[in-house]
Amino acid sequence: MxxxxxxxxxxxxxxxxxxxxxxxxxxxxxxxxxxxxxxxxxxxxxxxxxxGQNTGAPLGGGLFDAVITAACPASRALVDLMDGIQSGCGPVIEDPENGWLYWLVPPRSAGRWTGHSHAVCLGAPHTITLQALDQTAAPGPYWLRPQASDRLVPVGPLRQALARFQPEPAPPSDLATCLRVPR
Structure with missing residues (x-):
């Protein structure tokens, strides 16, 4: 047949x-x-x-969630560590205006995330603005580590590194209600 x-x-x-x-x-x-x-x-x-266009993307679902940390020297050391763990860190957006790093992590991570003194993890129903791929420097939010099709930042190693590097200031526990995502 x-x-x-x-x-x-x-x-x-x-x-x-x-x-x-x-x-x-x-x-x-x-x-x-x-x-x-x-x-x-x-x-x-x-x-x-x-x-070359910025675009809104929903967190959660089948795409990704976001872990938010301070953008500080300790965070930069954390990015360098993740570069070594992943042979190139998964996608990270720096938002210098708000002082945050947005680490794109596997979907549904927010549902399994327990409180952390140096980071917040958000999923659905929140959204994030993804920057144009050529936006790799300030002014404005930019890709500190560009999005690659083959990886996201793994939550386990990221969480362990956050405990080690302790980026400050810590995001407020109500970050989801006051967050201004990058545009």
Whole structure:
């Protein structure tokens, strides 16, 4: 039994391909699968930052969560340590205006995160603004360690390093309510 032969699909833009895939996945059940919607959101966000645009991305779901620490000399030493652990640290955004580092960690980390005196972990329903990939220096928020497709910052080693380096000032426990994410 052979599969029917179909003509290859052609699209002018990658986002058109993603929209097509979302519509096709919904055809059998009448609505997009939740994991396909997460994937489509991620791909759209990555396309935006590849085109040099800042873009909002939801935390939680299937994308990533964010650990927030102070941006200070101890944090820079922590980034250097994570470079060694990961052969290049996973994605970190520095927000010099607010004095924070945003470490992108695996999704659903916030649900497993227990209190820490030097960091806060946020997931859904919060959002974060991802900077354009070419934004690698101030002014404004920038990629201290650019986003790579193959990694996020691992929570276990990050948490252990936070206890060792103790970046200050510690984020307030109510950071989620007063946070101004980078724009």
């Amino acid at each position: 052979s599969a029917p032969v179909t003509e290859p699909l052609e699209f002018d833009h990658t986002y058109e391909l993603m929209d097509h895939l979302v519509r096709e996945s919904a055809a059998s059940v009448g609505r997009p699968a939740s994991d396909m919607a997460d994937l489509a959101s991620l791909v759209r966000a990555l396309l935006d930052i590849n085109r």
